[in-house]
Amino acid sequence: MSNEILSPAEMGEADRLMISAGPFDGIGLMRNAGGAVAAVVLAHFPAARRVHVLCGPGNNGGDGYVVARILGDSAVDVLLWASGSPKAGSDAALAASECQVRPRPLSEFAAEKGSILVDALYGAGLSKPLSGDAARAVDVATELNLPVVAVDLPSGVSGESGQILGQAFRARITVTFARKKPGHLLLPGREMCGELVLADIGIGDGIVAQLQPRTFENAPSLWLESFPIPAVDTHKYRRxxxxxxxxxxxxxxxxxxxxxxxxxxxxxxxxxxxxxxxxxxxxxxxxxxxxxxxxxxxxxxxxxxxxxxxxxxxxxxxxxxxxxxxxxxxxxxxxxxxxxxxxxxxxxxxxxxxxxxxxxxxxxxxxxxxxxxxxxxxxxxxxxxxxxxxxxxxxxxxxxxxxxxxxxxxxxxxxxxxxxxxxxxxxxxxxxxxxxxxxxxxxxxxxxxxxxxxxxxxxxxxxxxxxxxxxxxxxxxxxxxxxxxxxxxxxxxxxxxxxxxxxxxxxxx
Missing domain, CATH: 3.40.1190.20 (Ribokinase)
Incomplete structure (x- = not known):
């Protein structure tokens, strides 16, 4: 059932199960995710003069390094701004090593009107308010009214509750993977996501079914089979x-x-x-x-x-x-x-x-x-x-x-x-x-x-x-x-x- 909603913790477990089952390992899933985001950027902003990719130190940032690499290979003018470095030996570190775009410190982030911003800082797993360089980046994007493409969830929005943790990017498009998270549908997070794109990165229905999700997006597919249709021989009290x-x-x-x-x-x-x-x-x-x-x-x-x-x-x-x-x-x-x-x-x-x-x-x-x-x-x-x-x-x-x-x-x-x-x-x-x-x-x-x-x-x-x-x-x-x-x-x-x-x-x- 494609209307299951996964919490950030359940999504992490889905990743683990997928990696265990194959055929994709962690970096394989990361490449798929980054590729999906890059495809959205290229399709929606083909005339963009420059794309700024903001990367955090975790897996969300790893997706961002893949995005920057693919956009660079596609002759897009890309600047990459990093908040810290990925942990040595992690999938994010491997993605960073494969990226030809030289990272600059997020503390120096500056942009210009007419450019595009890819937010790959923290995603759905954020549990504390944005602060420091990340919060300043939100201010810059807001002041310049930059179109933002968010990876998984706009940084600053809780994937668990949809609440704004301090401040958050307001995305034009949010690309998430496998299933939506509660923060995509609960307010005020829903308003921060813009257009929501659900990308298939290889985590199949069988993997999701193993989690036995108990949260769903309300849609006819959830209840249509029990929607009442009167039989030919029915009468009013039978209804x-x-x-x-x-x-x-x-x-x-x-x-x-x-x-x-x-x-x-x-x-x-x-x-x-x-x-x-x-x-x-x-x-x-x-x-x-x-x-x-x-x-x-x-x-x-x-x-x-x-x-x-x-x-x-x-x-x-x-x-x-x-x-x-x-x-x-x-x-x-x-x-x-x-x-x-x-x-x-x-x-x-x-x-x-x-x-x-x-x-x-x-x-x-x-x-x-x-x-x-x-x-x-x-x-x-x-x-x-x-x-x-x-x-x-x-x-x-x-x-x-x-x-x-x-x-x-x-x-x-x-x-x-x-x-x-x-x-x-x-x-x-x-x-x-x-x-x-x-x-x-x-x-x-x-x-x-x-x-x-x-x-x-x-x-x-x-x-x-x-x-x-x-x-x-x-x-x-x-x-x-x-x-x-x-x-x-x-x-x-x-x-x-x-x-x-x-x-x-x-x-x-």
Missing amino acids: GHVGVFSGGPSATGAARLSALAAARSGAGAVTVLSPANAVQVNAAHLTSIMLKKADSIADVQDFIDSRRPSAFVLGPGFGVGEKTRDFALGVLATGERQDGRADGLVLDADGISSFRDTPKGLFEVARRPNAPALVLTPHEGEFARLFADIAGDTNLSKLAKARAAAARAGAIVVYKGADTVIAAPDGRAAINGNGAPWLATAGSGDVLSGIIAGFLAQGMPAFEAACAAVWIHAEAGSRFGPGLIAEDLPLALVPVLRELAENRNEVTT
Whole structure:
């Protein structure tokens, strides 16, 4: 599966396994990597007057020496600036010995407008802030607005977290190898990478598979096989029934957005569960969505017993407090998975905030055997309310925080943002890379919750359902573009869903 993401440590292990298995040794992989970068420079900047190659003392610098050698052999005017010398006997030292371009000290680095810079200083393995000559080189490149081609990852960006360590190069193009790293997709690192080129240097899928990666880039290939397609003989209840809890008379819109999204995403039946004093308000706005009074947990239990719903959404516009907690715990305590269905509760917004002071009670119920799957969809503020210690740990990346939260809660955690991370209790996680700024509008999250519930209701496993919903939600927002409001999103899902259904049919035929 080509959408695996490797941490810097896993990438180092992939190198080791590849070298052990052959046919490439360490310098062979380095030559392949440098050759890939040089090819990108030649293809994208054929008229460059001069290329400055900045080399660190490690393997990233070794790639840079290969780049400088190949560019020099191609009659490009190359200047090479080195930060220290490679360790004697290392692959980087061998690459440096093969390079005909005389290195100059990085402390003397100077450039001119119109030239190109190849950043081969530190790459994805950097763990401390850039300083000294390297930091000054960033300043020079920034002041002259030099196009930067980064080797593996712009120096100064953490490959583990995507965080900027002090300061970093802003690349026009980043060339990485074998698989992407978390820092390529997590913000702010993603913005520093520019165009991302994934180069094949000989590390095959079999080598990557030995690592058993647990992190993925969220894309259809991750979940398309479980994307629900109705059978010819299906009927509406076989496609699942979603219950969406509504707030009071002045706060009903969010639930209707979720309900419509659940219906658009394929749920065969959707019911808005409304307090009695909001039934008339909801009735005035609903057509294909059903409506039922639900003022108490007894009402909810009656709905579960009589209609056997497959999934619920609780939180959008519902209000914060004891009633919210009672409804959530009641759904989780009384539901059981039927016929292998991935029954679930999507807890969003007020549903999450209601457990700010009592998260353990929610997590204990969620972890019970046969409990419906719990999907939490917090933005940054809501995440901090439910997982204060995890959110406050500055040593953890967003990816690591989402994983820790999912493990603690026994739930799927959709940690929302422009770089949404979806994490499962079993350690799987996906980073979403197609986020759209147009989705930063009120009600957008309510639609996402409805899509997740719609997929859960159709029997999609919870992790895959959440991943699919996040990607589809973002794709619909991107395609719609400027002017998007939440009311537009359910209908904007249609062309995206249609294409996925067509692709799913092609996979199975």
